[in-house]
Amino acid sequence: MNPLSSLLPRQFSRAPVPDNAGDGAVVLPLEWSRGRSCHRGAGQALMVTGREAVGVSAEPLNNLSELSEPSExxxxxxxxxxxxxxxxxxGDWQEVLGGDLPYNRVFTARAPFVLTGPxxxxxxLRTVADPSGRRVLGTSARRCLxxxxxxxxLHGERAVHPNAHQNLARDPHEANRFGWLVELDPYDPDATPRKRTMLGRFQRDRVAISLxxxxxVTADMVGMxxxxxxxxxxxxxxxRDRVRRGATAAEHRHNLALLDHGTLYAARPADDGEADREGTDAWTPLCDDEQSFVPGxxxxEVLLDPRSAARAGDPLPLP
Structure with a gap:
């Protein structure tokens, strides 16, 4: 079960994180206000962060010192x-040492990630190693966006180059399995992170979530x-669907599927009288989870390269 943002103290999203936590870290509470707690750990919180991978160790995370920057x-x-x-x-946040810490975990370069969405x-997205096209080992996401x-x-993946992933040399489709937006559930120790294909494949600089x-749910995204x-x-x-405001397991399962169904738009310069309420852009629909609005x-194909689809250029070259 997870809290809704209305139950989360706003200071948690702005809380200082330890100096060696890396960029793009976020701190979330294990307990929150409104007189109700769904998680153990009075006065404790969860920090979510990332770093460049070195090696493929599957050892559990023991303490914050393991987050130091890698040499290679x-x-x-x-x-x-x-x-x-x-x-x-x-005070500043410090790691909790000792005791039963079911939330502590690391998703290494060998950790499984699930592709979801259309x-x-x-x-x-199918490879020899994964004929289903739904299971990926590793991620190129580091920052929490x-x-x-x-x-x-939510963590934005970067493009992965052949010298960074041995499967790329053997299967050109492997590259298509990176560059997505990854959704991670910090509160569920058994949850597998999901790569949400409905939000498109491109390198993101910023993501803003609103209702x-x-x-x-609206996700505004700016590419690199x-x-x-x-x-x-x-x-x-x-x-497509609305957020359910509750903390039951059923409501959380419903909310976890929200990013798989909806419509992806691209911004273009607004004509007179056509701008959105912000007055800066008009939004062109590229596709929803069932239909493409880009001819050909x-x-x-739209989701694999929304930048090209937004420019309505030549047909997408496929391997």
């Missing part, structure tokens, strides 16, 4: 969930700066 970084990354606490109310299982209203964290007036988009491409995902491209 690669394009693959490791994600960490670590129990932390404050010695005094206004592109999952497509032939362009956002926290969802249901208490999960519409009728309770649907590229030559074709000197200010960074902008995309928006709007979920399937839903999976």
């Amino acid at each position: 970084p690669s394009n693959l990354c490791e994600l960490f969930v670590l129990a932390v606490r404050r010695t005094v109310p206004a 592109a999952a299982g497509h032939r362009l 956002a926290v969802t209203p249901w208490g999960t964290t 519409t007036a009728d309770g649907r 700066v590229a030559t074709a988009e000197p200010s960074g491409a902008r995309f928006r995902f709007v979920s 491209r399937s839903v999976t």
